[in-house]
Amino acid sequence: MSAHIKPRETPAYDMPLDKINVSRPELFRTNSFWPYFERLRAEDPVHYCAESDYGPFWSITKYNDIMAVDTNHQVFSSEAGLGGISIRDQQQDFRLPMFIAMDQPKHDKQRKVVSPIVAPENLERLEGTIRARAAKMLDELPRGETFDWVDRVSIELTTQMLATLFDFPFEERRKLTRWSDVATAIPGFGIVDTEEQKRQELMECAAYFTLLWNERVNSEPKGDLISMMAHSDVTRNMPPMEYLGNIILLIVGGNDTTRNSITGGVVALNENPDQYRKLRDDPGLIASMVPEIIRWQTPLAHMRRTALADTELRGKQIKKGDKVVMWYVSGNRDEEAIENPNDFIIDRARPRQHLSFGFGIHRCVGNRLAEMQLRVVWEEILKRFQNIEVMGEPERIYSNFVKGYATLPVRIAA
Ligand code: HEM
DSSP states (O other), X not given: OOTTOOTTSSHHHXXXXXXXXXXXXXXXXXXXXXXXXXHHHHHOSEEEEOOOTTOSEEEEOSHHHHHHHHTOTTTEESSSTTOOSSSSOOBTTBOOOOGGGOOTTHHHXXXXXXXXGGOHHHHHHHHHHHHHHHHHHHXXXXXXXXXXXXXIIIIHHHHHHHHHHHTOOGGGTHHHHHHHHHHHOOTTSSSOSSHHHHHHHHHHHHHHHHHHHHHHHTSOOOSSHHHHHHTOTTTTTOOHHHHHHHHHHHHHHTTHHHHHHHHHHHHHHXXXXXXXXXXXXXXXXXXXXXXXXXXXXOSBOEEEEEESSOEEEXXXXXXXXXXXXXXHHHHTTOTTTSSSTTSOOTTOSSTTOOSTTOOGGGSOTTHHHHHHHHHHHHHHHXXXXXXXXXXXOOEEOSOSSBOOEEEOEEEEOO
């Protein structure tokens, strides 16, 4: 069992079950949510929380139950009402339709438009670019002094990749980082001060991407995401807010998640020096380490659905319209599905058996791309550095959705 889980010594075990509310972002910022999920998995795996900042909601906490919900899109909608895919409802007066938050048949059609971005031949082409950029960036890192891994490596690398996928003006790429952070920010907690500021910045994103759309729609079709949407019959006439919604989806999908996996790997290896040693001795283990990092980190803590009909799960009556939250972060630590789930083990027999990419019709489009990027980064890291040493506690993000790091101080020997 890893050091951060201390069963029965925490408030998680002192409070009545029905008072447990795992949606509090503070639990994630302080990394103290683990025992709550551990208790729910053991005592009340399909759990009802009657009161929270997001209204009442069900928590699904076990691996197989999450699979059952995620693959039953007929009953569990990604779109219904003011729903969507996070525990926080969409806002009535600022709705951003995007295909991750759509049901069939529209979802399937829009997903198909952008899927060629991860076709094997495209991934092969991207790999060379990603490797060259990663190599250059790693060569330029400071030696013998403490610096922030999140900013210098994780953000920079994923932002560069995103700029490539959109064929976005490269020098302006940090705009993408900003829009990604703004899109998932809770106003008043560091990134934006108010809801108005958030909306205004997202509208700037819309204006910028509209210029790119106009440029692409009038040129020959190319392999970037904007061109794919501009030249497809399915997406050519999207209303402006739907275009913005899909852009935000692609920005956030391809950014925060991979970013936090790159950082998570460094954290995991530092917490498990025996695994770091094993990796140094056999860099061939990168292939199985990458999915293990993605499981261990679980960059998106949950996905949410809305029940379209009354239904039963583990004897609990879920009513039509109820909010159902699949806690991937908990399912990935379910001891009935994964052996020693709290341990970080870089040579697991079935490392891709995890929930971090979801399942069913919404399973992550970018999963192979994310894995390729992480593999390339670790290959280039191991060619250069014996050790990336974590020098202090990471600062974690205040969110129950994006599970990751704001900063991570590290040092590479001179
Ligand atoms: C480690 C990295 C990543 C993680 C953990 C991750 C996780 C997820 C999850 C959990 C879902 C929803 C699954 C469901 O509801 O069943 C999803 C969907 C999606 N992801 Fe990723 N993702 C990652 C990387 C990427 C990348 C690099 C892209 C780049 C384009 C991307 C694009 C998308 C899109 C477009 C969807 C919506 C798919 C749909 O609704 O059909 N993701 N991702």
